[in-house]
Amino acid sequence: MLEENREAERSTYEPARPRDCVNPFIGTEPVDLPPPTGLAAKWWWPKPQVGNTHPGACRPMGTVSATAYTGGYPTGYGRYGKSLEGKPVPFIDRMLVSGFTHFQPSGVGAIRKYYNYCRVTPLTAEIGGLGALGTAWEVLDEQASPGYYACRLDKSGIRAEITVTPRGAVHRYTFPKSERASLAVDFSHGGIHIEDGRTIPLRAEFRLLGTRTAEACVTMEGLPIRAAVEVHGFGPADFESSLWVAGEPLTGEREKSYDYIRESNYQPFGVVFSGPTEEGQVVEVHVAFSFRSRQQAWRSLSGGARDFDSARTVTESCWDDKLGRIDVSGGTETERRVFYSALYHSLIKPCEANDESPFWPWDGPFYFDFSTMWDMYKTQLPLVLSLFPQHGADLINSMLTVVEMEGNFPIGYRLARGYDRFAHQASALAHVVIADAFNRGLEGIDWDRAVTMMWKDAGRAYGEAFLQDGVVHPITHTLDLAYGCYCTAQVAQSIGDDATATKMMRLAGRWSNAYDDNGLLRESTYYEGTLWNYSFRLLHDMAGRIALHGGDEKFVADLDRFFGFGAPDVSIPGRQPSAEEMAEGYALGRFEGLNNEPDMEVPYAYVYAGRHDRTCEIVRAGMAQMYGDSPGGMVGNDDSGAMSSWYVWNAIGLFPVAGQNVYLIGSPIFTRSQLRLGNGSIFTIEAPETSAERKYVASATLNGKPLQRPYLRWQDIAAGATLHLEMTAKRTAWTTKRPPSVSVNEC
Known part of the structure; x- marks a missing residue:
């Protein structure tokens, strides 16, 4: 029925401006899509069934995001408590907010604290003035679009609007008539309202500079955040400003500082601006931030x-x-709304803060919020590198400086100082991203420096055992490290370092040590999955991988088992599933159905075994049934745009093999897609007869010439070209050619 409705829409649909198609509320509520049917009903969801996005104002890869603050898990926005699996449990029965905060993750899971800094709260005397600070009010009339968020607060009737600047935010509050309206800025605020979720400052200083300006420097999780604040819109009559601590004004004090704040002596603190307002009076608060100096915060404010x-x-x-x-x-x-909302969510992270690194004293590229790089590196970062080469080059140069200054490439890099707390989840991911940048020919990167850092990083943490023993547990790190060595070899060869290239390629062959005699990964511990979820990941030697598995027929048969072809429907976990229910689900060894990312690329493993038709069936089922345009339109955490970018790639009919110069051809849902690349070229994908039924590729041409391979190179795309796909409703062996493997021919 869902497919019939979508087909009916096609006849009346008129295109709109991309920004008008974006719904930032997608992913903010638990999944509300129709129950999966057909093949999609065979997939099992182990992770929280909510996107964990927020609808706040942000810029593309912008430093600052700003949204309403409820304390919900994990972004600070929403009604839900801590959730690691199943449907999330509400911790409030309706949207209640205590103000508007800055810096949010996007779509992540267990990040918890480190964000929601500098809360701004509008108040009136009629609801308690400064004494009501910390109270939560119901949110009404929410609106959001790219770069804009608005709502109305119950009780006070204040309308709040927020937008952002390159290094800050602008708040606009429309007040009712009040004998005293106030804007309180809580510099000490951070984290969320769950156990161990609050962030408190280590030290702080804050001051009033004039009657309408203030500044602060607050150290949160080892990171000094400087804030500059300016208020516009209160009249001169009876206007006041003051510092406050624990909700009480500090009469006569203009500045205050704290050293070594801890739970036992922590009290909230900030500044407040107040004055009488008439009905409809508008007051603006301009806020700017710097991680380096107060002077830079003020420059950002004045230039914002x-x-x-x-x-x-x-x-x-x-x-x-x-x-x-x-x-x-x-x-x-x-489909258009889902697509552009997915593209929007794909471009929120990582955050650019060039010339603002707090961890080294010189200017240059600085990016943070690779909060889930183990997901982002497969789809989201390849999208950024493909469309925005300057961002891509800056991103790589930022990562190279991180490894020089901190001693290792990050697996997850947040707005906090500290060792890499996510190292257990994966290894050598930066190597894959750097190889992607190399394969796209990004300019402005010192590849000699890159090879040096990649080579050094290969032996850290789990890499030490990998180099010594050829295998390491968790066994997935063996695959990560072997692949990282392959990525290093590509770049080393390009700069003429044959010795490093030869050594890295030899180490890259150790991927086979991770597999047993059945062609599946060895028994080990697995992060967010089982050996089935990782056994079919795309490697640099898929020909060797399939041979090790026992050949095409057995490989395809086990893939069919993994995706549930011919299997009964599964039972999806509900709220607070029991340990027994989760264990039974994991025992299925089933595709996680775009609820989680460990196996998100596996539908394309079929292409390497000559079964492109299976890939088409799976990606179409995923796009049609696992994504929607409602607040519950995501079946799992978006993880910094990883799941959204999966949809973007598949909807246009391509899929990047991260770390390789290979774009696999899939099954597009749009009749025409044009990619406007950073070099000025336009790459077009045409599939004029595509439909829900016509999902298989019958033939292809590239610039009018027959294409007999199921993949493209970056050079095919970057030069500007037209890929034309003839689609059919019949399963067809479009091509018997396979994508490249190192044991057959170099990628």
């Missing part, structure tokens, strides 16, 4: 925007540029 409307216009223009890099035609109105 004259007023709310100008800030919003500039930010929306940035989104128009970025979202306009892909233009799609055909499909349904729903």
Whole structure:
């Protein structure tokens, strides 16, 4: 029925501006899609069934995001408590907010604290004034679009609007008539309202500089955050400003500082601006941040925007540029909304803060919030590198500086100082991203420096045992490290370092040590999955991998088992599933159905065994049934845009093999997609007859010439070309050619 409705939409659909198609609320509520049917009903969801996104204002890969604050897990927005599996449990029965905060993760799981800094709260005397600080009010009339968030607060009737600038935010509050309206800024605020979720400062200093300006420097999780604040809109009559601590004004004090704050002596603190307001009076708060100096915070504030409307216009223009890099035609109105919302979510992270690194004293590229790089590296980062080469080069150079300054490439890099707390989840992911940048020919990167850092990092942490023994547990790290060595070899060979290239290629062959005689991964511990979820990941030697498995027939048969072809439907975990229920689900050894990322690329493993038709069936089932345009339109955590970018790639009919110069051809849902690349070229994908039924590729041409291979190189795309796909409703062996493998021919 769902497919019939989508087909009916096609006849009445008229394209709209990309920004108008974005729904930032997608992923903010637990999944509300129809129960899966057909093949999708065989997939099992082990992780929380909510996108964990937020609808706040942000710029593309912007430093600051700003949204309403409830204390919900994990972004600070939403009604749900800590959730690691199943449907999340509400911790409040309706949206209640205590203000508006800055810096949020996007779609992540157990990040918990480190974010939601500098809470701004509008107040009136009629609801208690400063004494009501910390109270939560119901949110009404929420609206959101790229770069803009708005709502109305119950009780006070205050309308709140937020937009962002390159290094800050502009808040606009429309007040009712009040004998005293206030804007309280809580510099000490951070974290969320769950156990161990609050972040408190280590030290702080804050001051009033004038009657309408203030500044602060607060050290959160080892990171000094400087804030500059300016208020516009209160009249001169009866206007006041003051510092406050624990909700009480500090009369006569202009500055205050704290050293060594801990739970036992912590009290909230900040500044408050207040004055009488008439009905409809508008007050703006301009906030800017720096991780380096107060002077830079003030420069960012003065150069940010004259007023709310100008800030919003500039930010929306940035989104128009970025979202306009892909233009799609055909499909349904729903598919277009899902697509551009997914593209929007794919471009929020990582966050650019060039010239603002708090960890080294010189200017240059600095990016943070690779909060889930073990997910992002497969789809989200390849999308950024493909469409935005300057961002890509800066991102790589930032990572190279991180490894020089901190001694290792990050697996997850947040807005906090500290060792790599996510090292147990994966290894050598930066090597894959650097190889992606190399294969795309990004300029402005010192590849000699890159090889040096890649080579040094290969032996850290789990790499030490890998180099010594050829295998390491968790066994997935063996695959990670072997693949990282392959990625290093590619770049080393390009700079003429044959010795490093030869050594790295030899080490890259150790991927086979991870598998047993049945062609599956050895028994080990597995992060968020089982050996089945990792056994079919795409490697640099898929020909050797399939041979080790026993050949095409057995490989395909085990893939069919993994995806549930011919199997009974599964039971999806509900709220607070028992340990026994989860164990039974994991024992299925089943595809996680785009609820989680460990096996997100596995539908394309069929292509290496000559079964492109199976890939088409799986990706179409995933796009049709695991994504929607409602707040519950994600079946699992978006993880910094990883799941959203999976949809973006598959909807246009391509899939990047991370770390390789290979883009696999899939099954597009749009009749025409145009990618506007950073070099000015336009790459077009045409599939004029595509539909829910016509999902198989019958034939292909590239620039009018027959294409007999199921993949493209970056050179095919970057030069500007047209890929034309003839689609059919019949299963067909479109091509018997396989994508490249190192044991057959070099990638």
